[in-house]
Amino acid sequence: MTFPVVGMVGGGQLARMTHEAGIPLGIRFKLLSDTPQDSAAQVVGDVVVGDYRDLETLRAFARGCDVITFDHEHVPTEHLRALEADGIPVRPGPDALVHAQDKGVMRAKLDAIGVPCPRHRIVADPQDVAAFAAEGEGFPVVLKTVRGGYDGKGVWVVDSAEEAAEPFRAGVPVLAEEKVDFVRELAANVVRSPHGQAVAYPVVESRQVNGVCDTVIAPAPGLDETLALRAEEMALNIAKELGVVGHLAVELFQTRDGRVLVNELAMRPHNSGHWSQDGAITSQFANHVRAVLDLPLGDPRPRAPWTVMVNVLGGDYPDMYSAYLHCMARDPQLKIHMYGKDVKPGRKVGHVNTYGDDLDDVLERARHAAGYLRGTITE
Amino acid sequence: MTFPVVGMVGGGQLARMTHEAGIPLGIRFKLLSDTPQDSAAQVVGDVVVGDYRDLETLRAFARGCDVITFDHEHVPTEHLRALEADGIPVRPGPDALVHAQDKGVMRAKLDAIGVPCPRHRIVADPQDVAAFAAEGEGFPVVLKTVRGGYDGKGVWVVDSAEEAAEPFRAGVPVLAEEKVDFVRELAANVVRSPHGQAVAYPVVESRQVNGVCDTVIAPAPGLDETLALRAEEMALNIAKELGVVGHLAVELFQTRDGRVLVNELAMRPHNSGHWSQDGAITSQFANHVRAVLDLPLGDPRPRAPWTVMVNVLGGDYPDMYSAYLHCMARDPQLKIHMYGKDVKPGRKVGHVNTYGDDLDDVLERARHAAGYLRGTITE
Numbered sequence: 001m002t003f004p005v006v007g008m009v010g011g012g013q014l015a016r017m018t019h020e021a022g023i024p025l026g027i028r029f030k031l032l033s034d035t036p037q038d039s040a041a042q043v044v045g046d047v048v049v050g051d052y053r054d055l056e057t058l059r060a061f062a063r064g065c066d067v068i069t070f071d072h073e074h075v076p077t078e079h080l081r082a083l084e085a086d087g088i089p090v091r092p093g094p095d096a097l098v099h100a101q102d103k104g105v106m107r108a109k110l111d112a113i114g115v116p117c118p119r120h121r122i123v124a125d126p127q128d129v130a131a132f133a134a135e136g137e138g139f140p141v142v143l144k145t146v147r148g149g150y151d152g153k154g155v156w157v158v159d160s161a162e163e164a165a166e167p168f169r170a171g172v173p174v175l176a177e178e179k180v181d182f183v184r185e186l187a188a189n190v191v192r193s194p195h196g197q198a199v200a201y202p203v204v205e206s207r208q209v210n211g212v213c214d215t216v217i218a219p220a221p222g223l224d225e226t227l228a229l230r231a232e233e234m235a236l237n238i239a240k241e242l243g244v245v246g247h248l249a250v251e252l253f254q255t256r257d258g259r260v261l262v263n264e265l266a267m268r269p270h271n272s273g274h275w276s277q278d279g280a281i282t283s284q285f286a287n288h289v290r291a292v293l294d295l296p297l298g299d300p301r302p303r304a305p306w307t308v309m310v311n312v313l314g315g316d317y318p319d320m321y322s323a324y325l326h327c328m329a330r331d332p333q334l335k336i337h338m339y340g341k342d343v344k345p346g347r348k349v350g351h352v353n354t355y356g357d358d359l360d361d362v363l364e365r366a367r368h369a370a371g372y373l374r375g376t377i378t379e
Numbered sequence: 380m381t382f383p384v385v386g387m388v389g390g391g392q393l394a395r396m397t398h399e400a401g402i403p404l405g406i407r408f409k410l411l412s413d414t415p416q417d418s419a420a421q422v423v424g425d426v427v428v429g430d431y432r433d434l435e436t437l438r439a440f441a442r443g444c445d446v447i448t449f450d451h452e453h454v455p456t457e458h459l460r461a462l463e464a465d466g467i468p469v470r471p472g473p474d475a476l477v478h479a480q481d482k483g484v485m486r487a488k489l490d491a492i493g494v495p496c497p498r499h500r501i502v503a504d505p506q507d508v509a510a511f512a513a514e515g516e517g518f519p520v521v522l523k524t525v526r527g528g529y530d531g532k533g534v535w536v537v538d539s540a541e542e543a544a545e546p547f548r549a550g551v552p553v554l555a556e557e558k559v560d561f562v563r564e565l566a567a568n569v570v571r572s573p574h575g576q577a578v579a580y581p582v583v584e585s586r587q588v589n590g591v592c593d594t595v596i597a598p599a600p601g602l603d604e605t606l607a608l609r610a611e612e613m614a615l616n617i618a619k620e621l622g623v624v625g626h627l628a629v630e631l632f633q634t635r636d637g638r639v640l641v642n643e644l645a646m647r648p649h650n651s652g653h654w655s656q657d658g659a660i661t662s663q664f665a666n667h668v669r670a671v672l673d674l675p676l677g678d679p680r681p682r683a684p685w686t687v688m689v690n691v692l693g694g695d696y697p698d699m700y701s702a703y704l705h706c707m708a709r710d711p712q713l714k715i716h717m718y719g720k721d722v723k724p725g726r727k728v729g730h731v732n733t734y735g736d737d738l739d740d741v742l743e744r745a746r747h748a749a750g751y752l753r754g755t756i757t758e
Contacts, residue, residue, distance in 0.1 A: 003700050003719070020402045023395065023422050024656075026700070026717030026729065043402050045422055277403075281712050296707035303682065321382050321405075328675035333660050338405030340382070350405065 004293055005030055007062060009052050010071025011038030013339035013348070014269045014285075017277070018071075019044050021285035027293065032061045039339045040071070055079050062088045069246060069292045070268055073100045074148075091194070091245040091292040092267045099242050100267040103175050104146040110262055113241045115234060117262050118253070119178040122146075125168060130161040132176040142177040143167040155211065180261060182253035186220050187272035188235035191247050191287040191297055198239055199287065199300045200232040201280060206251065206272045212348070215366070216309040218275045218302060221359060224258075231260050238265070247288040249273060271311070271348075276300070278335040278353040279307025304355035306362045310370035312350040314343040320350070320373050327352075327369045334369050383672055384409055386441055388431050389450025390417030392718035392727070393648045393664075396656070397450075398423050400664035406672065411440045418718045419450070434458050441467045448625060448671045449647055452479045453527075470573070470624040470671040471646045478621050479646040482554050483525040492620045494613060495640050497632070498557040501525075504547060509540040511555040521556040522546040534590065559640060561632035565599055566651035567614035570626050570666040570676055577618055578666065578679040579611040580659065585630065585651045591727070594745070595688040597654045597681060600738060603637075610639050617644070626667040628652060650690070650727075655679070657714040657732040658686025683734035685741045689749035691729040693722040699729070699752050706731075706748045713748050 003026050008015045011033030019029045019040060032048050033041040041047045050057040052075050059082070062068055067089045080094035092100075099106040110117050119136050123129050123143070133139045145154045145167060157179060158164045167174045185206045192198040202219035220228070235250040242248075249270030251263040273284035282290075282298025290297050312320070320343065327334055331354070338350035350373065354366040371377035382405050387394045390412030398408045398419055411427050412420040420426045429436040431454050438461070441447055446468045459473035471479075478485040486499050498515050502508050502522070512518045524533045524546060536558060537543045546553045564585045571577040584599035585592055599607070614629040621627075628649030630642040652663035661669075661677025669676050691699070699722065706713055710733070717729035729752070733745040750756035 002698050003717075016402065019422075020399055023399045024714070024716040025703075026715075026719050028421070028719075041424065042407070043398075043424055045420065045424055045426065047424065290707070295703055297711065298707070298713075299711040319381050324404075324674055328669070328677070332676065332678040334677075335403070336405075337403040338382075340405050340407075 003027055004066035005064060006289065006292060007032065007065030007068045008040070008071060009058070009061070009068060009075055011035070011040040011047075012071045013039045013341070015040035015071035016043055016339060017274075017337070018069075018269060018285045018288060021283055022289045025286075025289060027289065030061070030065055032058070039341055042340045053079075055082055058083060059086065062086065067091055067292050069288070070097075073097060073267065077101065093243065093245065096243045096245065097267055100265045102146050103144055103264075104173055106265055107175065109242065110238070113237070115238060115262055116259060118142075118180045120175060123174055123176040126161040126164040129158065129164040129176055136178050140179045142179050144175045144177065145170055145172040146175050147172055180253045180263075181256050182261075183256055184220075184254050185263065186223070186231060186252040186254050186260065187216070187270070188231040188250045188252060189247065189270065189273045189276075189284060190232070190235045190239050190250070191284065191291050191300070192236075192239040192244050193291045193297060194245050194294045196240070197297055198236050199297045200236055201273065201276060201284070201300045202302055203228045203231045203252075204272055204275065212311070212313070212346075213271045214311055215363075216272050216275050217359070217363070218279055218307045218309075223254075227254070227258065227260060234260065234262070238262075246291045247273065247284050271309075271351075274337070274351050275307040275309040275353055277337065279304055279355050305357050306359045307353060307355040308359075308362045308366040309351050309353050310366040311348055312338070312352060312370045312373045314345050314347040314349050315375040316345065317375050318343045323373045323375075327372055331365050331369060334365065336369070336373075382406055383445035384443060385668065385671060386411065386444030386447045387419070387450060388437070388440075388447060388454055390414070390419040390426075391450045392418045392720070394419035394450035395422055395718060396653075396716070397448075397648060397664045397667060400662055401668045404665075404668060406668065409440070409444055411437070418720055421719045432458075434461055437462060438465065441465065446470055446671050448667070449476075452476060452646065456480065472622065472624065475622045475624065476646055479644050481525050482523055482643075483552055485644055486554065488621065489617070489641055492616070494617060495638060497521075497559045497640050497642075499554055502553050502555040505540040505543040508537065508543040508555055515557050519558045521558050523554045523556065524549055524551040525554050526551055559632045559642075560635050561640075562635055563599075563633050564642065565602070565610060565631040565633050565639065566595070566649070567610040567629045567631060568626065568649065568652045568655075568663060569611070569614045569618050569629070570663065570670050570679070571615075571618040571623050572670040572676060573624050573673045575619070576676055577615050578676045579615055580652060580655060580663070580679045581681060582607045582610045582631075583651055583654065589725075591690070591692070591725070592650045593690055594742075595651050595654050596738070596742070597658055597686045597688075602633075606633070606637065606639060613639065613641070617641075625670045626652065626663050650688075650730075653716070653730050654686040654688040654732055656716065658683055658734050684736050685738045686732060686734040687738075687741045687745040688730050688732050689745040690727055691717070691731060691749050691752045693724050693726040693728050694754035695724065696754050697722045702752045702754075706751055710744050710748060713744065715748070715752075 005028040189201040204218040205220035207215040249266040276283045335353040384407040568580040581598035583597040586594040628645040714732040731748045
């Protein structure tokens with residue numbers, strides 16, 4: 001057969017779940033993983049252990065792959081250009097991916113194409129942060145290193161110039177943003193293929209705890225249809241203008257005055273799309289695979305009125321497997337997704353999905369299961 | 380973490396799809412495969428290449444597995460007993476599995492527990508076949524070698540004693556059965572766990588072409604509720620009486636006079652249950668994994684009014700991947716499941732699932748996709 005080989009750089013849970021979604025399509029999956037114990041490396045047949053920051057490692061890995069895609073956004077842009085120059089399709093390509101790697105580049109581009117963002121500019125030092133605050137509503141101000149942050153890391157909320165010293169210590173450019181007075185956070189997930197086909201998943205509500213995604217509700221409850229449509233169109237437009245190939249997650253603030261502002265972009269399957277594994281006709285992982293192979297995309301519509309995803313974070317005791325007995329017996333419809341990762345407190349080690357007609361019931365079931373797996377609920 | 384290792388003997392598509400279903404549960408999957416190119420060996424990380432007919436190979440494979448299960452029924456019964464004596468849980472165990480390995484043992488047991496079967500007995504030679512015919516409605520008579528047959532192989536339909544020579548040539552006992560005057564074939568799929576929990580999938584209609592499963596419709600259209608319930612209860616009763624652990628497929632004849640008779644048993648995920656991957660809340664593969672690990676079973680109920688599975692057989696040209704473009708663009712809801720096998724004419728190389736509210740539409744979509752992939756439909 002002439003089935004293609006998809007090369008996945010990065011061995012985390014996104015790679016693991018993309019492999020799972022690729023199996024039914026009969027595609028070959030090749031993994032570049034930091035260690036043989038990484039989440040995806042445990043379940044993939046063709047694994048290369050190596051450092052994605054090393055160009056020759058990447059080049060050797062890419063030989064025999066029909067396309068390269070990613071579990072994370074940390075591959076140096078110049079390495080991606082080198083692979084493209086070697087003739088390997090890189091999806092998303094470096095010209096798109098840089099917008100998910102560098103928040104400064106992202107903000108400049110979104111401004112240029114007229115996408116609403118929080119007020120922002122690059123700041124030089126703590127005095128400049130005070131000046132930025134004075135230009136708007138004052139403190140608090142959000143500071144972000146333009147590269148390297150995720151899940152609340154690389155992000156500070158400061159109330160004065162005195163508190164603003166730390167972000168500058170790394171020597172990386174720092175972006176200042178207004179602290180948006182938001183009602184809630186939303187996410188608009190879209191998938192785009194090289195030939196320009198795109199699909200939009202329903203806009204979801206994303207609830208964070210301590211800067212980490214905790215709960216996703218699909219679709220976002222009570223969201224005004226016009227606002228939902230505006231958010232979907234915005235995400236499709238960003239995907240097109242930035243030349244994204246594959247999955248794009250657009251994290252949004254819904255403001256008190258009825259606007260949506262872009263918070264972050266991710267160009268890969270995203271935590272806010274995990275609900276789609278059990279809640280949509282085609283999952284974000286299946287559509288990401290189809291997009292990077294330039295295959296026609298699958299239907300992104302929901303299969304149930306409500307789907308809820310709750311992350312399972314590492315708790316105080318390491319044995320999550322024994323909790324299966326209670327969780328599965330209590331809820332025969334529960335969908336557990338574990339990543340094969342060692343439990344460390346606060347680390348994302350899995351998630352659960354529930355779906356059904358009654359949102360309160362669906363929420364309760366997901367929260368109970370995630371809490372029981374973590375050990376914060378014991379009955 | 381203390382997640383268990385499931386050892387799967389056999390590298391076919393059933394092992395491949397069981398691995399896929401086990402990934403979200405975070406269980407470790409270890410495969411004993413005939414070759415590194417086998418369907419499952421392509422997508423599993425931990426693969427041992429070896430011969431399942433060799434006891435020492437099995438023993439070495441079983442070390443480090445928490446439980447052993449199977450992709451096929453061909454492991455010698457005495458080897459399974461040896462593994463059990465070594466302290467390895469074998470699920471289903473040899474006392475159950477022998478009923479799926481030996482059609483003579485199966486018929487004797489079903490008679491003993493009062494399950495309706497076609498009229499049958501072991502026959503000694505062609506003259507004895509003629510005697511068997513004379514004891515009932517005469518020829519035609521169905522002859523089966525008691526071991527080693529599948530997909531129509533090892534089965535003969537004969538019209539006279541003269542035609543009955545071949546089945547006896549292998550030197551294996553031969554079972555004679557009346558040729559049942561059936562309206563259609565059904566299958567009752569159930570899953571049972573070691574602690575005795577069991578779930579029943581809706582009874583499906585299974586349509587064969589040249590002795591090979593072609594189409595499965597879930598649930599069986601127009602099936603009388605009483606008859607459906609009787610078939611489910613019969614399958615649950617067989618699972619209990621035979622001590623089955625894991626998935627049990629009971630293939631049935633629906634007779635013209637309104638009875639159901641058992642045709643065959645399979646103790647593993649089965650072609651008649653593939654629809655459940657996209658059509659049921661919990662797939663047969665996920666429930667098989669849960670059963671062999673003695674975890675509570677998942678909900679087997681359908682997610683859509685109708686789900687149709689059509690097998691993709693190898694056709695005349697080897698490139699099925701290029702057919703994806705047409706199939707996926709035509710039907711964004713289509714679910715393709717390919718096995719990574721080389722195309723040989725008539726060989727099962729994949730299947731498609733479709734689901735929806737309108738059976739005619741669901742059937743048409745599945746048939747079109749399977750036909751297009753095979754190459755018998757070109758528009």
